[in-house]
Amino acid sequence: MSDSAPPEVILDHRCSNCPVRHHAICAVLDNQSSHALSDIMVHKQLVPGQPLWSDKDEAHLFAIIVSGTVKLFKMLADGRQQIVGLLFPSDCLGRAYSETQQTFAEAVTNVELCCFPRQQFEHVLTQHPELEHALLEKTLTDLDNAREWMIALGRKTASEKIASFLQQMSRRSELTRCPNHRPTPDLPTFVLPLARAEIADYLGMTMETVSRNLTKLRVDGVIRLIDGQTVEICDADRLASLAEPQ
Amino acid sequence: MSDSAPPEVILDHRCSNCPVRHHAICAVLDNQSSHALSDIMVHKQLVPGQPLWSDKDEAHLFAIIVSGTVKLFKMLADGRQQIVGLLFPSDCLGRAYSETQQTFAEAVTNVELCCFPRQQFEHVLTQHPELEHALLEKTLTDLDNAREWMIALGRKTASEKIASFLQQMSRRSELTRCPNHRPTPDLPTFVLPLARAEIADYLGMTMETVSRNLTKLRVDGVIRLIDGQTVEICDADRLASLAEPQ
DNA sequence: AAAAGTCGTTGATAAAGATCAATTTGCGGA
DNA sequence: TCCGCAAATTGATCTTTATCAACGACTTTT
Numbered sequence: 001m002s003d004s005a006p007p008e009v010i011l012d013h014r015c016s017n018c019p020v021r022h023h024a025i026c027a028v029l030d031n032q033s034s035h036a037l038s039d040i041m042v043h044k045q046l047v048p049g050q051p052l053w054s055d056k057d058e059a060h061l062f063a064i065i066v067s068g069t070v071k072l073f074k075m076l077a078d079g080r081q082q083i084v085g086l087l088f089p090s091d092c093l094g095r096a097y098s099e100t101q102q103t104f105a106e107a108v109t110n111v112e113l114c115c116f117p118r119q120q121f122e123h124v125l126t127q128h129p130e131l132e133h134a135l136l137e138k139t140l141t142d143l144d145n146a147r148e149w150m151i152a153l154g155r156k157t158a159s160e161k162i163a164s165f166l167q168q169m170s171r172r173s174e175l176t177r178c179p180n181h182r183p184t185p186d187l188p189t190f191v192l193p194l195a196r197a198e199i200a201d202y203l204g205m206t207m208e209t210v211s212r213n214l215t216k217l218r219v220d221g222v223i224r225l226i227d228g229q230t231v232e233i234c235d236a237d238r239l240a241s242l243a244e245p246q
Numbered sequence: 247m248s249d250s251a252p253p254e255v256i257l258d259h260r261c262s263n264c265p266v267r268h269h270a271i272c273a274v275l276d277n278q279s280s281h282a283l284s285d286i287m288v289h290k291q292l293v294p295g296q297p298l299w300s301d302k303d304e305a306h307l308f309a310i311i312v313s314g315t316v317k318l319f320k321m322l323a324d325g326r327q328q329i330v331g332l333l334f335p336s337d338c339l340g341r342a343y344s345e346t347q348q349t350f351a352e353a354v355t356n357v358e359l360c361c362f363p364r365q366q367f368e369h370v371l372t373q374h375p376e377l378e379h380a381l382l383e384k385t386l387t388d389l390d391n392a393r394e395w396m397i398a399l400g401r402k403t404a405s406e407k408i409a410s411f412l413q414q415m416s417r418r419s420e421l422t423r424c425p426n427h428r429p430t431p432d433l434p435t436f437v438l439p440l441a442r443a444e445i446a447d448y449l450g451m452t453m454e455t456v457s458r459n460l461t462k463l464r465v466d467g468v469i470r471l472i473d474g475q476t477v478e479i480c481d482a483d484r485l486a487s488l489a490e491p492q
Numbered sequence: 493a494a495a496a497g498t499c500g501t502t503g504a505t506a507a508a509g510a511t512c513a514a515t516t517t518g519c520g521g522a
Numbered sequence: 523t524c525c526g527c528a529a530a531t532t533g534a535t536c537t538t539t540a541t542c543a544a545c546g547a548c549t550t551t552t
Contacts, residue, residue: 074397077492082397095390097383102390129375136382137343143385144341144348146392151320151328153399154450158509196530204400206510211531228518228530246323404539442500452540457501474500474548 013043018114023090024064025134033128040120046107052093057101062094062121068111069193072103073201083202085142086193088172092138096122108193153204161203162213163242166223169193170233189232217242259289264360269336270310271380279374286366292353298339303347308340308367314357315439318349319447329448331388332439334418338384342368354439399450407449408459409488412469415439416479435478463488 015021015038026037046052046068053061055074065087072085084103087093095101096118116124125132152164173190192199200207217223222239224232233239261267261284272283292298292314299307301320311333318331330349333339341347342364362370371378398410419436438445446453463469468485470478479485 072393074393076397076401077490080397080401082400084393084396095386097386098390103393126379129378132375132379132382133372136378136385139382139385139389140341140343143389143392144344146389146396147318147320147330147349150330150392150396150399151322151326153396154328155322155326207530208511208532209509212509215531244323453500454502454541455539458539461501 013041013114014038018066020064020066020090025092025131025138026064028130028134029128033131036124036128037116037121040116040124042115044113044115046111046113048107048109050107050111052105052107053101054104055100055102059095059098059101059118061115062092062096062118063113063115065089065091065093066112066114069108070105070111071108071194071198071202072105074103081201082204083198084146086202092135094118096125096135108198158203158205158209159213159216160243160245161205162210162217163222163239164244165199165203166217166231166233167239167243169231170236187232187234188236189226189230192229192231259287259360260284264312266310266312266336271338271377271384272310274376274380275374279377282370282374283362283367286362286370288361290359290361292357292359294353294355296353296357298351298353299347300350301346301348305341305344305347305364307361308338308342308364309359309361311335311337311339312358312360315354316351316357317354317440317444317448318351320349327447328450329444330392332448338381340364342371342381354444404449404451404455405459405462406489406491407451408456408463409468409485410490411445411449412463412477412479413485413489415477416482433478433480434482435472435476438475438477 015026015034018024021027026034029037043066044063052070053059067089070087070091070093071083072087073081073083075081086108093105093113125135152161156164169192170188170190174188194202196210197207199210203210214223214225217239218225220238222233222235222242224234226232261272261280264270267273272280275283289312290309298316299305313335316333316337316339317329318333319327319329321327332354339351339359371381398407402410415438416434416436420434440448442456443453446456449456460469460471463485464471466484468479468481468488470480472478
């Protein structure tokens with residue numbers, strides 16, 4: 001159910017030891033400036049399904065994801081849910097410059113966070129324009145990704161959505177994979193962080209339709225389901241043409 | 247078809263005369279700093295349907311919308327379209343810090359733009375952290391709005407989408423309406439900037455379904471269609487409960 | 493003023509996906 | 523190892539919305 005290490009107590013939280021040090025927005029700070037952040041930093045561990053906040057909550061927390069996956073989602077009064085963001089290591093979690101959260105946030109796997117009180121983080125932002133710039137670039141990319149997903153939600157068929165999702169997850173796992181430890185000739189393989197019902201909430205459809213379409217891809221030889229959560233892409237070209245016809 | 251003035255040649259483009267001066271991101275610059283922008287500013291007029299750029303184009307332009315409506319949209323190879331952003335006066339148009347546009351952009355009505363060469367605009371941004379901050383706040387709001395729309399696209403029914411859209415357009419028109427010129431006791435009325443097919447591309451459905459649902463709201467007495475594009479909200483409460491049940 | 497478009501509405505039918513229901517699979521604990 | 527629960531798959535049916543088609547209301551052209 002989880003693709004991250006079990007929650008061990010990690011004692012050394014110095015930035016110099018941080019696994020996402022070179023990918024997160026804090027990378028732009030020099031050693032001296034990074035104290036401004038490390039002085040207010042608190043580490044936190046979450047277990048799968050653990051909620052972080054609700055949509056009406058006050059935004060008190062800003063964090064960098066060190067390991068694991070977090071989902072951001074919205075909910076209608078009758079319980080219908082839509083995942084509006086999936087966050088991975090080095091991503092930012094929390095809404096700077098807003099008093100309220102606007103989305104729910106919940107750990108999908110075991111998660112390790114590097115947390116800052118929001119207002120203190122904002123104070124550091126105003127004193128370090130290069131950090132604010134990095135946050136702007138990250139936010140612009142988040143917006144690009146949200147828009148890319150909007151055409152999937154609004155205009156793609158169920159099978160196109162599933163193919164797009166698998167492509168996206170495969171691409172994401174490439175980034176995480178240790179580059180010098182890659183048994184070259186095998187096919188791209190990754191663990192789905194989301195359960196079927198969560199995939200459905202991400203794609204705007206039902207669990208059953210997700211399942212049927214995964215089965216179809218398996219039967220057609222496009223993917224292999226090694227276990228329920230582990231996917232091997234057997235035919236990346238065909239997957240790509242299913243994700244965006246033509 | 248258009249809710250903005252016909253394209254007259256406006257001679258005076260000084261910032262002090264700008265109608266969106268106090269709402270756009272440039273409002274944060276003091277008089278002296280604003281010269282950095284006004285020195286590289288070029289005004290541009292667009293007519294309805296006029297394309298600004300395509301998704302693969304180089305991002306050479308950054309602009310503030312002075313009047314009119316612009317749509318940002320994505321397209322699949324077979325022609326399916328999804329509007330991923332609607333931009334109104336004081337909104338930013340263009341992707342800072344990216345070489346490519348990623349979306350199509352097209353004038354919906356007559357449009358007046360205050361344009362800057364992107365790279366020169368970025369140069370001003372790096373020299374004026376308060377301007378970059380304003381752009382960050384704007385981008386964070388855009389992301390909030392995109393996520394709000396994602397739950398509509400993924401989880402709302404056709405009638406809920408239409409009701410949400412009308413609410414959103416009504417709210418938007420309140421902002422634009424001159425506050426001291428409001429014949430108080432009448433019902434909220436606004437002009438839809440989008441044609442039926444464009445509303446469909448915004449809501450992720452077909453023109454026919456848009457039309458049927460507008461008719462249903464009219465027959466049920468929730469709205470009145472004064473002409474094809476002008477909508478009067480007769481029962482805002484009922485519209486709200488249709489947009490988000492419960 | 494007729495003709496030709498374009499846009500929007502309405503109707504009939506089809507298809508995609510949701511819903512409801514029944515198994516099956518996998519996993520943790522006794 | 524077996525039991526019990528949760529998650530996933532599969533099947534049957536129903537609903538919503540898309541598609542295909544016709545027509546009416548305006549606009550623009552000639």
